[in-house]
Amino acid sequence: xxxxxxxxxxxxxxxxxxxxxxxxxxxxxxxxxxxxxxxxxxxxxxxxxxxxxxxxxxxxxxxxxxxxxxxxxxxxxxxxxxxxxxxxxxxxxxxxxxxxxxxxxxxxxxxxxxxxxxxxxxxxxxxxxxxxxxxxxxxxxxxxxxxxxxxxxxxxxxxxxxxxxxxxxxxxxxxxxxxxxxxxxxxxxxxxxxxxxxxxxxxxxxxxxxxxxxxxxxxxxxxxxxxxxxxxxxxxxxxxxxxxxxxxxxxxxxxxxxxxxxxxxxxxxxxxxxxxxxxxxxxxxxxxxxxxxxxxxxxxxxxxxxxxxxxxxxxxxxxxxxxxxxxxxxxxxxxxxxxxxxxxxxxxxxxxxxxxxxxxxxxxxxxxxxxxxxxxxxxxxxxxxxxxxxxxxxxxxxxxxxxxxxxxxxxxxxxxxxxxxxxxxxxx
Amino acid sequence: xxxxxxxxxxxxxxxxxxxxxxxxxxxxxxxxxxxxxxxxxxxxxxxxxxxxxxxxxxxxxxxxxxxxxxxxxxxxxxxxxxxxxxxxxxxxxxxxxxxxxxxxxxxxxxxxxxxxxxxxxxxxxxxxxxxxxxxxxxxxxxxxxxxxxxxxxxxxxxxxxxxxxxxxxxxxxxxxxxxxxxxxxxxxxxxxxxxxxxxxxxxxxxxxxxxxxxxxxxxxxxxxxxxxxxxxxxxxxxxxxxxxxxxxxxxxxxxxxxxxxxxxxxxxxxxxxxxxxxxxxxxxxxx
Numbered sequence: 001x002x003x004x005x006x007x008x009x010x011x012x013x014x015x016x017x018x019x020x021x022x023x024x025x026x027x028x029x030x031x032x033x034x035x036x037x038x039x040x041x042x043x044x045x046x047x048x049x050x051x052x053x054x055x056x057x058x059x060x061x062x063x064x065x066x067x068x069x070x071x072x073x074x075x076x077x078x079x080x081x082x083x084x085x086x087x088x089x090x091x092x093x094x095x096x097x098x099x100x101x102x103x104x105x106x107x108x109x110x111x112x113x114x115x116x117x118x119x120x121x122x123x124x125x126x127x128x129x130x131x132x133x134x135x136x137x138x139x140x141x142x143x144x145x146x147x148x149x150x151x152x153x154x155x156x157x158x159x160x161x162x163x164x165x166x167x168x169x170x171x172x173x174x175x176x177x178x179x180x181x182x183x184x185x186x187x188x189x190x191x192x193x194x195x196x197x198x199x200x201x202x203x204x205x206x207x208x209x210x211x212x213x214x215x216x217x218x219x220x221x222x223x224x225x226x227x228x229x230x231x232x233x234x235x236x237x238x239x240x241x242x243x244x245x246x247x248x249x250x251x252x253x254x255x256x257x258x259x260x261x262x263x264x265x266x267x268x269x270x271x272x273x274x275x276x277x278x279x280x281x282x283x284x285x286x287x288x289x290x291x292x293x294x295x296x297x298x299x300x301x302x303x304x305x306x307x308x309x310x311x312x313x314x315x316x317x318x319x320x321x322x323x324x325x326x327x328x329x330x331x332x333x334x335x336x337x338x339x340x341x342x343x344x345x346x347x348x349x350x351x352x353x354x355x356x357x358x359x360x361x362x363x364x365x366x367x368x369x370x371x372x373x374x375x376x377x378x379x380x381x382x383x384x385x386x387x388x389x390x391x392x393x394x395x396x397x398x399x400x401x402x403x404x405x406x407x408x409x410x411x412x413x414x415x416x417x418x419x420x421x422x423x424x425x426x427x428x
Numbered sequence: 429x430x431x432x433x434x435x436x437x438x439x440x441x442x443x444x445x446x447x448x449x450x451x452x453x454x455x456x457x458x459x460x461x462x463x464x465x466x467x468x469x470x471x472x473x474x475x476x477x478x479x480x481x482x483x484x485x486x487x488x489x490x491x492x493x494x495x496x497x498x499x500x501x502x503x504x505x506x507x508x509x510x511x512x513x514x515x516x517x518x519x520x521x522x523x524x525x526x527x528x529x530x531x532x533x534x535x536x537x538x539x540x541x542x543x544x545x546x547x548x549x550x551x552x553x554x555x556x557x558x559x560x561x562x563x564x565x566x567x568x569x570x571x572x573x574x575x576x577x578x579x580x581x582x583x584x585x586x587x588x589x590x591x592x593x594x595x596x597x598x599x600x601x602x603x604x605x606x607x608x609x610x611x612x613x614x615x616x617x618x619x620x621x622x623x624x625x626x627x628x629x630x631x632x633x634x635x636x637x638x639x640x641x642x643x644x645x646x647x648x649x650x651x652x653x654x655x656x657x658x659x660x661x662x663x664x665x666x667x668x669x670x671x672x673x674x675x676x677x678x679x680x681x682x683x684x685x686x687x688x689x690x691x692x693x694x695x696x697x698x699x700x701x702x703x704x705x706x707x708x709x710x711x712x713x714x715x
Contacts, residue, residue: 009446162444193473240701292509319443347443353506358601359649360448368698372649393700398442405448408546412440 002368007366008229009399011320013201017396018279021287026174026273027303029053029072033294033341033364034331036092040065040139049076053104053292054270057093060126066139069270071292086245089335091337092331093295098109107267128264129271133256135317135393140257140325144188152193154252156240157205158226158233161318162201164338166275167255170204174259175212179221182259186263188398189251194221195269196255197238200226205412230320231397240367243274250419276332280305282341283399299329300339311341312348319347353406361400361410367393371400375413383424386417396416454507456598457642460591461514464575465589468512469600473522473574482529487513488518502592506552513709516555519675522574528566532558538557548645552686556640556679565674574677576631581598591637596690601644606637606656612662613637617672629673634654636678646686653689653696 012326037043041058042065051057058068079093090340116124122141130140150318155178159167171178182194190378196213198206206223213221226232226241235252242250253261256275263317264271272293279286291300297314301307315322316336330340361371377385431627468476487509494500516532540554541547550557561571575584596603613633641647648654664681665673 009710082675170587275465287594313443315443319441321441322443323441324443342443350443350449351505354547354549356450357647357649358644359647359651359654360455361575362698363602363651365698367701368648369700370693370698373693389697390700402442402444403446405446405450405453406443407449409440 004261005096005230006227006237007364007368008096008160008227008232008237008363008397009355009403010164010228011160011230011402013228014279015159015168017168018163018165018277018286019290021285022172023138024169024275024288024290029097029292030295030299032074032077032094032096033071033292033298034092034094034296034304035068035071035320036331037068038137040210041068043079043081045076045093047076047078049096050074050098051076054272055093056127056129056270064120064142065133066141067127067270068093069129069272070095071272071294072097073102073104073110073177088106088183092294107263107269110266110268112275113266113380116187116265118190121184124265125188128269129269130257130260130264131334133260133334133337135321135337135395137333137335140185140253140261142254143251144185147189147246149247150189150251151184151192152250153186153191154195154197154238154250155185155255155258156210156238156252157198157202157209158197158231158236158238159201159318159337160228160230161169161235161320161338163279163286163340164277164287164318165279165339166277166337168202168205169277170207170259170275171255171309175208178255178259179212179216179218179331180266181207181260181262182253182255183218184261185253185258186205188261191251192220193219195242195250196221196223197252198223198308198418199226199233200225201228202219223392231395233411234395234397236395241358258404263334271334274332274334274336276300276336277338277340279314279338279345280340280342281342282307282309284308287309291332293332293334295332297325297339300332301341307341312344312346313340313342315340315342320402321396348405352408355404355406355408358405360403364403366396366397366399369394371414373402375408375410378413383417383420387421388415391417392421434440438477449655450506450508453600454511456600457639458507458511458514458594460598461511461518461639463587463590463594464518464584465514467584468575471583473582473584475522476575478530479520479522480528482515483513483516483520486530486533487516487537490534490636494538494542498546500542500546506547509537512555516558518575518639519555519559519573519679521569521571524569528562528569532562535561544621551646551689553562553640553643553646553679553682555643556682560676560679560683564678569640570676572674572676576628576635582627582666584629586635586674588612588631588634592634595638595642601642602651605641605647605654609632609658609662610708612659613666613673616663617664620666621672628671632673632675632678636675636682640678640682645681646689648689648692648696650693650696650698653692656692656696657685662687 039059042061043058045057053073055070056067057070061065074095074097077096125141132138165241186194196209200301210223260271276289276291278300314325373389374386374391491509535558536554541550544550607614661681665678669677
């Protein structure tokens with residue numbers, strides 16, 4: 001049994017700006033959306049077909065497949081190729097809005113949803129297009145099937161990265177729905193307990209969820225906190241902290257996935273929109289808001305009154321583990337928690353200097369690696385040494401690169417070593 | 429060296445960075461030494477300023493020359509040379525001949541640092557390596573530095589305390605290292621005893637703990653390894669000098685422990701948390 005003291009860096013949180021606009025809103029549907037398709041989805045519409053918001057546009061294919069649903073009402077424009085959030089080209093379905101934006105009809109509540117068994121729940125998840133609302137975007141039914149022996153469901157309400165508030169705003173706006181969604185996921189997993197995870201600075205949310213649990217008289221649920229330091233609160237660190245070497249006995253879902261599960265099961269609403277934080281110093285009115293999957297970053301930023309000045313970098317996700325987007329033509333996917341437009345002074349990096357072996361990276365590594373040794377080896381193309389110093393165990397949180405006084409490209413070097421090790425493993 | 433450019437030309441996270449930098453680190457460390465130089469001037473050890481000037485000028489010159497010869501950029505911007513020169517001037521005897529100061533800086537900057545591959549690459553403390561070399565070659569001249577020998581006064585000790593305080597407050601480096609070294613030295617002194625006066629002892633220990641162990645390049649990377657390193661250095665320092673502690677014995681002790689650093693690094697290698705099955709789900713971005 002391994003119990004570790006939580007390690008990480010205390011980042012400037014920068015969440016206040018997007019929390020000023022507290023209430024969750026749905027902006028007017030955009031002119032056009034492009035919904036990326038996974039390999040396990042087969043389009044069931046053709047160009048020219050009229051679709052409604054929430055209508056299935058791709059069927060699940062194979063046991064790991066998941067359906068895809070239209071985010072807006074309109075006409076299918078094309079089923080083609082686009083660059084997705086991970087800088088890869090994937091197939092996608094484009095939908096153009098026709099006429100004036102219409103109100104989406106209210107969802108139809110499912111009768112007796114509380115009595116649905118686990119098998120049926122998995123079917124509902126699959127047909128509702130429910131995927132994890134983290135960058136992995138793994139179908140929820142596949143994740144549950146991978147964790148059949150899970151005894152605890154951890155609902156993650158932590159957002160250790162700066163700027164990100166989407167989970168917090170969603171939980172504060174819809175606490176009971178999140179709780180019900182958590183219970184649905186617990187039943188689907190066959191787990192005994194639900195653990196709600198929050199950062200210890202998030203006092204209002206903790207109090208709110210605790211009070212709801214008390215009034216619901218749920219004995220199977222509890223609230224736990226992690227220190228508000230990055231990367232505590234990510235899936236891997238939550239399991240590290242709480243499952244104590246028995247990761248298979250716990251399964252982590254973001255709170256927004258629990259909310260989506262509730263909508264899919266109780267309201268029969270497919271998963272076609274999510275809460276996204278649109279923020280960063282360049283955005284005029286940073287906030288968290290509902291956005292349909294497939295909406296372009298440009299439209300998302302426009303929904304927050306645009307930018308005050310040209311951003312130096314536009315990021316998908318947080319500034320520590322997110323991905324840079326060069327063009328404005330990137331699209332919101334299920335794993336897009338934030339769109340950040342950051343100015344030059346925030347993302348500027350100092351001049352790269354040699355390693356002085358100060359050990360800061362070692363002290364701040366959440367998985368107890370020695371990033372300095374790994375990167376010094378990778379720099380000299382000594383990938384064997386990097387492997388011997390456990391480069392493969394790096395979770396790429398970016399702490400080492402953040403803290404390094406020499407501004408060394410730690411993550412690039414670790415990534416390089418890992419890539420080389422993967423190649424060696426594949427080709428012998 | 430490897431080419432790190434990605435095919436897409438985009439950079440890799442993180443996109444924000446801490447305020448840490450080498451110039452900040454060396455700047456603050458150098459700043460912490462100012463009270464000590466002021467006290468030296470006020471207590472009749474103004475020769476330290478002459479040594480400082482010579483070591484600074486020669487250090488900058490050697491840095492510039494080695495940068496030209498080895499095709500590297502000079503380190504003036506980071507302030508490393510200024511810090512090295514400042515500490516070196518305090519390590520030398522007050523009336524040290526100018527040519528020895530120049531030779532010492534040459535050995536530290538070119539002989540120790542650049543020949544091993546530059547900043548951070550030298551397995552030994554460059555200044556102590558240089559000082560020990562001079563001590564072996566010129567034992568008659570290389571006596572204990574005036575500030576930490578018999579001529580030390582309460583005022584220089586107070587200035588040293590202030591310098592150590594400023595250094596501690598600047599949070600450049602692990603706070604455990606100097607404290608553990610001092611504790612171990614005091615323990616050894618209590619255990620074995622020594623001939624040094626308390627003022628000499630405390631001054632030497634304080635200076636070594638805060639300014640000589642401030643160079644992490646030859647020290648183990650992990651906290652446990654560093655702790656073992658300083659405990660070893662403290663024990664050796666106290667046993668190598670009949671007086672209980674001296675800058676010379678600390679130099680030998682640190683250099684000896686530098687030799688053990690690769691083994692300490694390997695011996696205290698952190699046990700990683702195995703999270704392979706979680707990586708795909710948590711960080712799937714293909715950079």
